[in-house]
Amino acid sequence: MNLRRIGAVIYARSLEFVRDRSALSWSFVMPIVMVVGLAFIFSGDGQPLFKVGVITDQPPTETKSEPNPNRNLHPFLNTQHIDFYTVPTEEQAAAIKKVGRHQVDMLLDLRPNQMHYWVNTESPKGYFLELLLKGSEGTKLTQEIVKGEQIRYVDWVIPGILGMNMMFSCLWGVGYVIVRYRKNGYLKRLNATPLTATEFLLGQIVSRMVLVVGVSTLVFTLTNLFMHFVMEGSYLDLLVVLVIGTFTLITMGLLVASRVRSEELSDGLLNLLTWPMMLLSGVWFSMEGTNPIMQWLSQLSPLTHTLTAARAIMLDGATLWQVAPHLLVLIVMSVVFLAIGAFGFRWTTD
Amino acid sequence: MTTIPILEVRALRKHYPKVKAVDGVDFTVPTGICFGLLGPNGAGKTTTIEMMEGIIRPSSGEILYKGEPMGPRFKNEVGIQFQSTALQDFLTVRENLKFFSNLYPKNMSVDELIQICSLESYLDRDARKLSGGQRQRMLLAIALVNDPEIVFLDEPTTGLDPQARLNFWELINRIKARNKTVLLTTHYMEEAYNLCDHIAIMDHGKIIAQGSPDHLLSEHFKDVIIELPEQDFPQAAETIPHRRLAKVNPSIEISTQDVNKTIGELLQAGASLTGLQVRQRTLEDLFLELTGKELRP
Numbered sequence: 001m002n003l004r005r006i007g008a009v010i011y012a013r014s015l016e017f018v019r020d021r022s023a024l025s026w027s028f029v030m031p032i033v034m035v036v037g038l039a040f041i042f043s044g045d046g047q048p049l050f051k052v053g054v055i056t057d058q059p060p061t062e063t064k065s066e067p068n069p070n071r072n073l074h075p076f077l078n079t080q081h082i083d084f085y086t087v088p089t090e091e092q093a094a095a096i097k098k099v100g101r102h103q104v105d106m107l108l109d110l111r112p113n114q115m116h117y118w119v120n121t122e123s124p125k126g127y128f129l130e131l132l133l134k135g136s137e138g139t140k141l142t143q144e145i146v147k148g149e150q151i152r153y154v155d156w157v158i159p160g161i162l163g164m165n166m167m168f169s170c171l172w173g174v175g176y177v178i179v180r181y182r183k184n185g186y187l188k189r190l191n192a193t194p195l196t197a198t199e200f201l202l203g204q205i206v207s208r209m210v211l212v213v214g215v216s217t218l219v220f221t222l223t224n225l226f227m228h229f230v231m232e233g234s235y236l237d238l239l240v241v242l243v244i245g246t247f248t249l250i251t252m253g254l255l256v257a258s259r260v261r262s263e264e265l266s267d268g269l270l271n272l273l274t275w276p277m278m279l280l281s282g283v284w285f286s287m288e289g290t291n292p293i294m295q296w297l298s299q300l301s302p303l304t305h306t307l308t309a310a311r312a313i314m315l316d317g318a319t320l321w322q323v324a325p326h327l328l329v330l331i332v333m334s335v336v337f338l339a340i341g342a343f344g345f346r347w348t349t350d
Numbered sequence: 351m352t353t354i355p356i357l358e359v360r361a362l363r364k365h366y367p368k369v370k371a372v373d374g375v376d377f378t379v380p381t382g383i384c385f386g387l388l389g390p391n392g393a394g395k396t397t398t399i400e401m402m403e404g405i406i407r408p409s410s411g412e413i414l415y416k417g418e419p420m421g422p423r424f425k426n427e428v429g430i431q432f433q434s435t436a437l438q439d440f441l442t443v444r445e446n447l448k449f450f451s452n453l454y455p456k457n458m459s460v461d462e463l464i465q466i467c468s469l470e471s472y473l474d475r476d477a478r479k480l481s482g483g484q485r486q487r488m489l490l491a492i493a494l495v496n497d498p499e500i501v502f503l504d505e506p507t508t509g510l511d512p513q514a515r516l517n518f519w520e521l522i523n524r525i526k527a528r529n530k531t532v533l534l535t536t537h538y539m540e541e542a543y544n545l546c547d548h549i550a551i552m553d554h555g556k557i558i559a560q561g562s563p564d565h566l567l568s569e570h571f572k573d574v575i576i577e578l579p580e581q582d583f584p585q586a587a588e589t590i591p592h593r594r595l596a597k598v599n600p601s602i603e604i605s606t607q608d609v610n611k612t613i614g615e616l617l618q619a620g621a622s623l624t625g626l627q628v629r630q631r632t633l634e635d636l637f638l639e640l641t642g643k644e645l646r647p
Contacts, residue, residue, distance in 0.1 A: 008452035184436035
C-alpha cells in the first residue's frame with residue numbers, strides 16, 4: 001500500500017469530476033430544485049380531517065390495523081369529521097411526540113384512572129379540538145400541554161432527496177465510471193504501472209466520498225438557510241450517518257464495477273438496483289403500514305438504514321447510540337460488498 | 351558489459367479456445383538494442399508483447415527479465431505504450447505526466463520528458479484534444495516517466511502521417527541514445543529497417559525469421575529488382591522471367607543477379623529504358639516472400 005499512489009488517484013479522479021461541469025452542476029442543482037419544488041407542492045395542508053389518538057383499556061370495536069376506539073367511552077368520540085384511532089399504551093410516549101409535531105392533533109387517555117388529554121397549544125387544530133372537547137358532555141379530562149414545532153413534509157423528505165442524490169452519485173460515479181475505464185483500456189494502462197487494485201479502489205472510494213459528503217452537506221446547508229428544517233438531534237451525528245451511508249453506497253457501486261465489461265450491462269444493473277431502492281427505501285413515503293414483504297425487502301437496501309437513522313436524528317432527536325443498529329447493518333453490508341468487489345476485481349476486458 | 355540479456359523468451363505459447371495466438375516463440379533481447387517484432391495483422395505480435403509486459407498470462411513457456419522470472423521490480427523498471435490507450439477525461443498533458451510519475455518510485459524529470467518528446471507547445475492542453483502525432487508523443491512520455499530500462503512500443507506509428515512518423519522515429523533514436531532497450535512492434539518494414547538492430551518476423555503465432563535487417567536480406571536475397579513500365583516492355587522480351595504489377599501505371603518487375611546481362615537482353619528485345627529503375631531488395635520484399643501474398647481470411 002503506497003499513500004503517494006493512492007493520493008495521485010484521488011487527485012486525478014477529483015479533477016476529472018470537478019472539471020466535468022455538466023455532472024457537477026447536475027449533482028448540485030437537482031436536489032435543490034427538488035427540495036424547493038416539493039416544499040411548494042406540499043405547502044398546503046394535506047389532511048382534511050382532525051386526527052385524535054385514544055389510549056384505552058377497552059377492546060377496539062373493529063379489528064383493523066388502526067382500530068377505532070369504543071365510542072361509548074366518552075361522548076366526544078361521537079363527534080363527526082374527526083379520525084379517532086386507538087393508541088396502544090406502550091406507544092403513549094411516541095404519540096405524545098406526534099402531538100408536539102402536529103402530526104396528531106390531540107391525544108386522549110381514557111383509562112378510568114387517567115383521564116387526560118394532550119394538546120399542542122401552538123396548533124390551530126388543537127385549539128379547535130380543545131373547544132369541542134370542553135363543549136362535549138361526559139367526564140372532564142385534565143389538560144396536558146405539549147410543545148413542539150410542526151413537522152412539514154419537506155422536513156421528512158429532505159433526507160430522502162439527499163439520499164437519492166447520494167445513491168445516484170455513488171453508484172454511477174463509481175460503478176459506471178470504472179466499467180468505462182475498463183472498457184476503454186485505461187485500467188489496462190494502469191495495470192502496467194505498479195499501482196495495485198486495492199490502491200486504485202481506495203483512491204476511487206476516497207475521492208467519491210469527499211465529493212458526495214461535500215455536495216450533500218453543501219446542499220443541506222444551502223436549503224436549510226431558507227427552509228429551516230427541523231433538527232432535534234446533533235449535526236455531528238447526522239454527518240456520521242452521512243459518511244457511513246455514503247461509504248456503503250460506494251462499495252455497492254464497486255461491487256457492480258468489479259467484473260462487468262460493458263457499459264450497457266453496468267447501466268442496466270445500476271438501474272436494476274436504484275429503482276427498487278428508490279421505491280422501497282422510504283425516499284418519498286414512509287414504509288410504515290405497507291405490505292410486510294415490502295417492509296422486509298426494504299431492509300435489504302442500505303438506503304433504508306441510512307434514511308431511517310438520519311430521520312431518527314433529525315426528527316426524533318435520536319443519538320448515535322440509538323441508531324447504532326442501522327449503522328452496524330450498513331458497516332456489515334460495506335465490508336461484504338468491498339470484500340467481493342476487491343477480490344473479484346479485474347483490470348482488463350479479457 | 352553484462353552478458354545477461356535484459357529479456358529472454360522461451361517456448362512462449364498463448365492458446366485461446368479457438369486460436370493459437372502465439373504458438374511456441376523463442377528469442378533473446380540483448381540489453382541496449384532496439385528489437386523489432388514484425389508481422390502482418392493477426393500474426394500474434396501484440397499477444398507476444400503483452401505477455402512480455404506481464405499484462406497477459408502465457409498458456410505455457412517462460413519469460414526471463416535480467417535472467418530471472420518477472421518479479422515485483424519489473425513494473426517499476428519498464429515503460430509501456432499500448433497500441434491504443436485511453437486516459438482519464440479532463441486532464442491536461444502535464445497533469446497526466448504528473449499522475450503517472452506519482453505511481454513510480456523513480457522518475458525522469460518532467461523537463462527531460464518534455465525535451466525528449468517535444469511536448470512544450472501543448473503541455474497544458476486537454477489530452478483529448480491532441481492530434482494523432484501529439485497524442486503518441488504524450489503516450490511515449492508517459493511510458494518514460496519512470497526512466498525505464500526497457501521500453502515496449504506496440505505499433506507506435508500506426509495511423510500517423512508520414513511527417514509525424516518521421517518525427518516519432520527521431521524520438522525513438524533519442525531514447526536509444528540514452529542506452530535504453532527498445533522493443534518495438536510494427537508492420538512498416540521501412541520503420542524496422544531504420545530503427546531496429548535486430549528483428550524477428552512473426553506469422554501465425556510463430557517466428558519465421560530473425561537477425562539484423564541487413565543480414566536477413568543478404569541471407570534471403572542475392573538479386574536486385576529491375577522495374578520498368580509495362581508499355582515499354584515489348585512482346586519479344588516475354589522470354590525473360592518477370593512479374594506483372596497491377597498498379598495505376600502497370601509495370602513489369604524482373605528479379606536478376608546480373609543486371610548487365612538482363613539490361614542487354616531487354617535492349618535486344620527493343621525495350622525502351624527511359625522509365626527503368628534498379629533497386630535493392632527491401633524488408634518489404636522479404637516480408638512478402640516469407641508471409642505470402644495471398645489474402646488472409
